[in-house]
Each structure stands twice: as C-alpha cells, then as structure tokens.
Amino acid sequence: MKAFTLTMRSMLERAEMLFPNKEIVSRTAAQIFRYTYTDFAKRTRRLSSSLQALGVQRGDRVATFAWNDHRHLEAYFGIPCMGAVLHTVNIRLPDDHIAFILNHAEDRFLLFDETLLPIIERIQHKLTTIEGFILMTDKETLPPSSLEPLYSYEQLITDGNPSFEYPIDLDENSPAGMCYTSATTGNPKGVIYTHRGIYLHSLCIGLADTLGLSERDAVMPIVPMFHVNAWGLPFAAVWFGSKQVLPGPAPTPELLLNLIAEEQVTIAAGVPTVWTAALKVMEQKPFDLSKVRALVCGGSAAPRSIIEAFEYKYGIPFYHAYGLTETSPLVTVAKVKSYQEDLPKDELLDLRSTQGLLVPGLEMKIVGQNGEVAWDGQEMGELLLRGPWIADEYYKDERTNDFFQDGWFNTGDIAVINSEGYLKLVDRSKDLVKSGGEWISSVDLENHLMAHPAIFEACVVGIPHEKWAERPLAFVVLKDPVNHPVSKDEIVHFLSQNFAKWWIPDDVVFLTEIPKTSVGKFLKRQLREQYQEHYSPVAE
Template identity: 55%
Template sequence: MMDTQLVLNSFFKRAESYYAQKRIISRTSPTTIHELTYGQWAKRTRRLASALTKLGMTRGTKVGSFAWNQHRHLEAYFAVPCAGAVLHMVNIRLSEEHLVYIINHARDEILLIDVDLLPIIESIHEELTTVKQYIIMTDEDSLPETTLPNVHCYETLLAQADETFEFPEDIDENSPAGMCYTSATTGNPKGVVYSHRGLYLHSLMQATADSMAISERDIVLPIVPMFHANAWGLPFTSVNVGATLVLPGPQFTSALIVDLIETYSVTVTAGVPTIWLGVQQILEKESRDISSLRAIYAGGSASPKGLIQAFEKEYNVPYIVVYGMTETTPIVTLSQYQSWMDDYSEEERLEARATQGITVTGIESSIVNEDGEVPWDGQTMGELRLRGPWISNEYYEDERTLDVYRDGWLYTGDIAVRTKDGFIKITDRTKDLIKSGGEWISSVDLENALMSHDAIFEAAVIAIPHVKWQERPLACVVLKEGATLSKEEVIAYLETQFAKWWMPDDVVFLKEIPKTSVGKFLKAKLRDELNTFYEVKL
C-alpha cells in the first residue's frame, strides 16, 4: 500500500478542485451576510497563508483565532494547518484570567480577532507575553481605532497576498494541526492538541452513513462554536465533502437560527440542548418551516426526552444525541437507531434516543468500576474510558495528564451505564454524582425527568451536604415564561418515576441556571451558592 499522509491539505485541494461552485454563506454582523463560493474561499485561504507567512508564521507557529463562526475563521481553519502551523481556537467566552493563561500557555504568536471582540483583547493585551502580531477580521478594508500594537487589517493583508501560495507537500500526518482548551470550572483550562491524522479520520467517520452521513448534498449549519472542539468537526467534514456551509456569525438568537434554517433550507445542524429548547419555544409560538432538516445533532449536556419527542413527533425532525469532549476531537458516540430497534415501542425508541448512543466506528469504549467491565444491563454504573485514533493522549504541557490518561485509555470522568443494545447512557460526572446514605443518585436522570414537565424550561440537580445522609439532591428549576408550579407539584411529578430516597429534598426556583462558556450547566457555581442550604433553612 502507498504510504500517503492523512493531512488536511487533501481536504482543501479536494474542495478547491471539485466543489469550486459550492456555496459558503457567512453572517458577519446583524446586517451583513456574505455569499462566496468554495473557489473564492480557496483563493482567500491561500492568500491568508501567504500573508501569515510574511508576518513570520513558520512550521509549528501557534496562531490564535478569537472569532465567531464566519468565513474568515473557516479560512484560518485551513490556511494555518495546511501551511504546517497550528491553529489555536481561543474560546471567546472564557474569563479574562483564563484567556491570558491559555494564550500565553499555548504561546500564540499571531492572533486573529473578530472586530466586535476587539475590546476583550485590548483589555488584556499587555499581559499577553507571546503575541507579536494582531490581525483584525472586519468587513472593512481599514482598521478601526485600537490600542493594540503591531496590528493589521485582515482584508488589507489578503489584498496584498498571493492567491497562488503553495502549501507544503511534506507535512507529517502526526504533526499538530490545531488545539483547543477545555472550559475549566476549577483550575486553569487544559490544552488539547489535534493532529492532522486525528482530524482527517474524525471527518471520514462523520461522513459515514451510521454517524452523521454528511455529504455534498447537505446544507450544514454549525451552531456549536468554531472555538469549541472544532465545531464538532463539521467545518473540516463539510469542506472535504463539498457540503454547503451556513455560518451564523456573532450573537445569534433562537429566532435567527430558525430564519437561517428556513432561508437556506438547512439539512443538518448541531448545537447544545439549550439552543434547541429556545428554538422549540419559537416553534410553539410561530408557524415556521423547518421541514428541510434531516437531522438535529445535540450534545454537551443531556437532552430532555420531551424535547427529543417534540422535534421528532411534532416537526418530524430526527433529534440525535451525540457525545464527546474537547479531548476526543470530539465525537465518539451517537444515538442513531439500529435496525433491530424498528420493532421497539415508541417509548423504547425514545429511551434509546435520549442516551448518548453507540460508539462510532474507529473508537473503542469501555465502562469500568472496581469489579471490572460493567454488564450491559442499563443499571450498573462505571467510569467511561475511551481510546482510538482521534482520542488525545495527553494535555499540552500539563501535569494533569496523569489524572486522566492511564494504561492507554482516556478516563473521561463521566459515570455511565451500557444498555442491552450497547448504547452508552451518561448518568453523571464523577464530581456530580450524589451519594446519599451510601447509595448513588444520578442528577442527570432527575434533570431529564424535570425538563420533561410542560412548565419547566431548565433544571439542574446538585448535591448539597447533609449531616445525616452525607449528601442530598436539591433541584434548581427555571420555569417557562408565564408558567406557574409549586415545590409540591414538582416533587409529586417525580414521585411517579423514582424511588422515594431519590426525591430532591427541596426545589429552588431560579430565573436562570448559570452555564459554562459552551452552554453546559455550571453546577460548581450552584453548589458554591447553595452548599449552606440546610444551615440557612435551620
């Protein structure tokens, strides 16, 4: 067999050669939408690589991107790694302290910045010790006023660059192509480096029929941010297969998402469940057409069964749960129905859809506890561990590597069970499991049940200290607009579904649940705020 390298350069060349006429729709402001072809994008991508090279980018140089989902970010997704450098996709929603840490820790030398995000970088630039050049991504061909030193206008640089720039032919598939940092709830974020090979194989997996089946005919709307876990790999896969891309840009809303789906006949979209809860509310109030969708992919946190059922029954759109982590490139499981499930009851199929699903081809999963591999009984809990060609094997220059990478496995910290069908169901994070009187209670199961109530918009269940039982569950609930519900009604709703000792001791009604930078419930903050709950009550 020929020893050819699995590198992103081949994706770029394929799109440039075969799909030059296909479209990229890019929203860069509330009033501006660009439409360009893959052919135009390819020339701009070569120009960007040329411009960055003139500014000092060489093999291995770290180039940071501080940007939304838009075409300039997509140009960086390929210009940087195809030139042999490394694109660090900086999470724009991190605190200033964490932004300073990750940019310095990664040793970014060039930073690409969306113009509306400029004030954030201006406020911290004096603490950025490695950045030598700043490039502002704007629709204008001139710079806005800024306090940044060594600053350049993106469009001016491209106008002066070479659209015939040649990417190197000798990039090794195991060399780094990109990196992201985890959104830490405690301590500093941890860096994960992605190789060309890992991104390449992950993209091939996404195009297979039993995963996402992304193809040239699709119109893909990645709502998951390009600064978080490679936007779940969708930009790379879409470019490789020539799918039309719809990039939603800055500060999008649920209403805008529905508008984009309708306007561009989107077929595939992906985002966290909170996005789809918002979209569901729009659809409940307005007559909108989302019939073009062949699939919604949701991950990042558990999806309520009621939400899944609403999309599948009321709008005839398959709602498929995915699971992954920054450390896993990220996708490792999907809740795609298997052929033998055709005869399952509606409730059995819904139960399967609400799990994290079956491990995708190429990845090996294992759930283990102190007794070894857990049985496929849907009951016995253990920690999920993973290995495969797009699973990272260490954190970037971080001693915490030893905490999770052991014996050739990534120990995820997620507690899970495996159903008789082989589907993985996450029951909790190790740090979020509730241990009451020596027994384990799954906060995720309680949350899913709560969010299936017609009056509840969001719910998080946390462990709070208890003098007798060690820990007890506390339900934190956000009601839908205009809805009313009492504590007693919430508990009564749960009592029909769970054992008595699983029942939350109380219900706290909140205006909103704090979330991480990528939309996950920030339970650590809730625990900090409510850990003296019993003391206050007494």
C-alpha cells in the same frame, strides 16, 4: 502499498477541485456574505502566504478569537495547511483565562473579530508572546485601537498569493489544531489535534451510521467554532463539498431558525440549551424546517422531552451525540438499529435519549469497582476511550497523569451500557449525588423535570447534608411563572411518579435563569458553592 500522508491539505484541495461552485453563506456583524469554494480556497491560500510573510513557520501557534463566519473558516484551513497550528480560543471565558491560554500556548499571532476588540484591548498588557494582532472586519479601514501592531485581515488577503502552494511533506502526526478545555479546578487544559486525527474524525462524520454528512447537505454548525472545532463539522463539510451556513456573531434562536428555513439547512448542531430555546420560539411562530434531515445535540445530555418534541411534534429527526474536547469530539451517536424501528414510541425514546452507539474507529471500556461492568444497563463505571482522534496528553500540563493511563483516556463520565451496546451517561463523576451511601443520577432527575410542560430548564446538584452526607437540590426555571406557576409540591409529586422516594430532591429553588458555562452547560459548581449551606440545620 505506499503510505499516503493524511493531512488537511488534501481535504482543501478536494473541495477546490470537485466543488468549485458550492456555496458558503456567512453572517457577519454587517452583512450576509456569500461565496464559492473556489473563492474560499483562493482567500485561504492568500491568508497562508500573508502569515508566512509575517514570519509564521511550521509548528507556530496562531490563535483565533472569533464567531462562526467565513474568515474563521479560512483560518481553519489556512493555518494548519501551511504547517502552523490553529488555536481556537473560547471568547466567553474570563479575561484571566483567555490571557492564560494565549500565553500558555505561546501563540505568535491573534486573529479576532472586531466585535471582540474591547476584550483583547483589556488583556493586551497580560499577553507575553503575541507579536501581532489581526482584525477580522467588514470595514475598509481599521478602527482606532491601542493594539500594536494591528493588521487588517482583509488587507492581508488582498496582499496574499492566491496560488500559494502548501507543503506536501507535513507529518500526519504533527499538530494541526489545539483547544483548551475548562478544568474543575485550576487553569484550562490544552488539547492537541493532529492532521491525522482531524482527517479520520472528519471521515467518521461522513459515515451513514454516524452523521452521514455528504455533498448534498447544507450544514449549519451552531456550536461555536471556538469550541472543539464546532464538533469537526467545518472540516468535514469542506472535504465533502457541503454547503455551509455560518450564523455569525451572537445569533438568537429566531435568527437561527430563519437561517435554517431560508438557506434550506439539512443538518444543524448545537447544545441542549440552543434547542430548548428554539422550541420556545417555534411554539410562537411557524418556520419551514422541511429540509432538515438531522438536528444534532451534544455538549451535555439532551432531555427526553426535547427529543420527543422535535421527533413527534415537529417530525424533525433529532440525534443525540456525545464527545469531549479531548475526543475531537465524536464518540457516540444515538441512532436506532434497523430491527428496532418498529419498537413502541417509549422504547424508541429510551434509545434516542441515551448517548448512543460507539462510532467506528474508537474503542471503549466502562470500569467499575470490580473491573469492567456488565452490559445490563444497571452497573455503573467510568468510561475510558482510545482511538486515532482521542488525545493522549494535555499540552505541557502535569494533569496528564490523572487522565491518560496505559493508552486510555479516563473521561470522568460515569456510564452504564445495555445489552445492545447503547451507552448512557449517568453523570459526571463529580456530579453524582451520593446520599446515604447510594448513588443518585442528577442527569436522570433533570431530564424528567424538563419533561414537565411548565418547566423551561432544570438542574440538580448534590448539597451537603448532616444525616445523609448529600441530598439532591433542584433548581427550576419556569416557562411562564406568571400565567402558569408551579409549586414545589407539584414538582415533587411529578417526580415521585417515576423515582424512589430517596431520589426526590428535598427542596426546589425557583430561578429566573440557571448559570451556564461558556459553552451553554449548566454551571453546577457555582450552584453547589452558592447553596452549600442550604440543608444545614441553621438554614433549615
């Protein structure tokens, strides 16, 4: 059989040919914009031809700094299909990290939303490789700006060729995209995605036992398109001809819920903090979410209480998934096997609150102190992965040697696995609390805390302790501290019903908000640094 090259060109062409009238709904800063896959494909080709006219060649990096909208989606295909590399940049990073990322990737052009213009103007003097700035805006004229040269995205689309032909001789192993992941220390690390990796990862998203994405779906990626390619959903949705709903700049929980209802969204994906905030709004106001067949949660462990609320209070299927920037990201999905469907509610929730089953196409092993761990749900080890959409190095970064060894990616996640193959993350290796020589899972404590009816968010970190080396410290945000206050003693008692005494945090700190990373994960490093003296004798 003659080899067929797995590139993104064929994904775009399939949507263009078979689903010309399917709709893409995009919220921008000024409007709700609707168009079809026919129009999308023409604008995407126009973008590619205009970038080529500006001098973009195969292998060149072109950066995007944008929200989830139709222009960003056009860049998702227009840049890699011409042979260049789509570099999505996290808009929520500090200025110095944004400048580092753009320079380290050696991006030649930067496409960005008008709402983000002040950030780019602030850092322009630090950028060493950018040859031109392309403003994505609904306005007909460019605003005054110090950026030079500054191009209008819409003018480039107007000037471009709607029949631009994509090369058919691209190497499927050539870079199609890249994204940077935050490091515990030092600068962010770059990850390359190949055409082949994106192609196969998108195919996996369509499998019935993963997310089952199809032409019948209306897909809304809430997870940002600048974060691990919105978990690959835009790529797969175009290929399969799914309706897409792109929520645009700074969406609120109520706006997201309204879009889901009004556009009859069937599948939406976001991090736990998104779904926690959505539940809070849903308690106050009804929304018609009857078309939803799947809410997907990833990025960090979903509290059992969130899963229970969506599944049993609102009757909405809620799927826990797991992955990382280095894994494109899909690794596992927590779906119940056919013969487990009649299990008692508590056992079903136990399964759904794990990270789930390894998706087809990947291989894993969990390695502890004595080799691979037993499948008993108890023995801990570090999760290692390999497969066609798993990265094999960091881009021009010596830290590659720390994470990629003998063909395996060392995730840094500590996990257990049960006899049925359900993976459960115990913690990040750096977040496990080691107290008196014994390990304590901050994730288990957090999930249980967030099951308390009065608690909105909870985070647990290990703090230095003179006697025990480390002790857990809990940080709690209450839903309504005025009308429904909760004391430290009540929280300790709540935990003591499910955990051994030595697992219970020695103290509880009440906050108005838990600091978060740029993609909504708890910023534990900041809390550890801020409260590192909390258990010191002087502090006590």
